[in-house]
Structure formats: structure tokens, C-alpha cells
Amino acid sequence: MARRAYHRRVSSRHHDVYHPANWIPPEGSWASSDAIRRTMLKNRNRDTAPEVALRSAIHRLGLRYRVAARPIPGIRRTADLVFPRRRIAVFVDGCFWHGCPVHFVMPKTNEGYWRPKVARNVERDRSTDAALHAAGWEVIRIWEHESVDEAAKFVEAVVKNRVSSRPRTRPPSPRR
Numbered sequence: 001m002a003r004r005a006y007h008r009r010v011s012s013r014h015h016d017v018y019h020p021a022n023w024i025p026p027e028g029s030w031a032s033s034d035a036i037r038r039t040m041l042k043n044r045n046r047d048t049a050p051e052v053a054l055r056s057a058i059h060r061l062g063l064r065y066r067v068a069a070r071p072i073p074g075i076r077r078t079a080d081l082v083f084p085r086r087r088i089a090v091f092v093d094g095c096f097w098h099g100c101p102v103h104f105v106m107p108k109t110n111e112g113y114w115r116p117k118v119a120r121n122v123e124r125d126r127s128t129d130a131a132l133h134a135a136g137w138e139v140i141r142i143w144e145h146e147s148v149d150e151a152a153k154f155v156e157a158v159v160k161n162r163v164s165s166r167p168r169t170r171p172p173s174p175r176r
């Protein structure tokens with residue numbers, strides 16, 4: 001399965017001075033309606049509109065998952081959706097915070113502040129990916145601008161193609 005390059009939305013705990021006025025959401029983005037945008041800004045740590053929409057779509061496909069969970073207890077990174085048995089972590093990445101190549105626009109003011117901040121987020125994303133891969137996890141990153149239905153189908157395909165990491169039945173042990 002071909003992997004697309006994704007970036008993840010980083011928890012807003014680290015971004016107290018985010019000024020949404022600096023960023024214009026892409027046409028058709030979940031964030032493009034003022035109401036949704038306000039909701040996103042109020043509660044940025046989790047349950048953002050893109051995450052909720054993707055979770056619902058994946059749930060409608062009959063898949064079950066954990067929400068906002070740490071894939072690996074020892075690694076302090078939280079994925080938006082986790083399929084523990086298949087070891088798949090899904091991240092929904094906001095276009096601004098994760099430096100979307102299509103939509104990220106550097107704010108006109110305080111570039112010296114924003115540029116390293118977003119760069120650190122992207123670095124952190126890549127280090128999360130590397131840590132999860134090293135532990136045998138599959139990482140899926142979805143941009144907030146992507147179509148919910150397509151993203152949900154993509155996740156479904158990965159889940160269905162991936163062999164469970166913890167088979168329910170063990171192979172019979174050889175008898176003597």
C-alpha cells in the first residue's frame with residue numbers, strides 16, 4: 001500500500017498564542033466555515049471537527065478503534081485513532097500546524113516565531129512516525145483538507161490489508 005506523506009496536527013497545548021486571523025483555511029476545508037473554525041479554536045486539544053468527521057466516517061464503515069490514545073504506552077505521543085490489535089495509528093494533521101505543502105501560508109507578522117514553531121511540529125511528527133515504525137506500527141496521516149470519505153476508505157483498506165499482530169489462535173505446537 002503506497003503511503004502518502006502526511007503531517008499531523010500537534011496538540012494546541014504547545015501553541016498558546018495561535019492567531020487564526022493569520023491563516024485562511026483552504027476552500028472546502030472543514031475549517032472554512034466560521035462556526036466550525038470557532039469550535040476548532042475553542043477545543044483544539046482533541047475533538048476537532050476534522051477528527052470527529054473522520055472518526056464518524058470510519059465508524060460508519062464498521063471499524064472500531066480507540067480515540068486519542070497512546071499507541072505505545074512508553075512513548076508520549078497521542079494518535080487520533082488507534083487500532084491496537086493491528087497496530088495502526090491514525091493522525092489527522094491540521095494544514096497550518098503541520099505545514100501542509102498545499103495550504104500552509106506563513107503568517108505575515110512574526111515569521112521568526114512561526115517558522116521555527118511549525119518546523120518543530122513537523123520534526124516531531126517525523127520522530128513520532130519513526131518511533132512507531134520501529135515498534136512495528138503502521139502510521140497513517142490524513143491532512144485536514146482531505147475528503148473525509150476518501151480518507152475513511154483509505155484507513156479501511158489499510159486496516160483490512162494488515163494482518164493482526166496478535167493472532168487469536170496460535171499455531172499448534174509440535175508434538176513429540
Ligand SMILES: [Zn+2]
Pocket residue numbers: 026095100101102103104143144145
Ligand atoms: Zn492542506
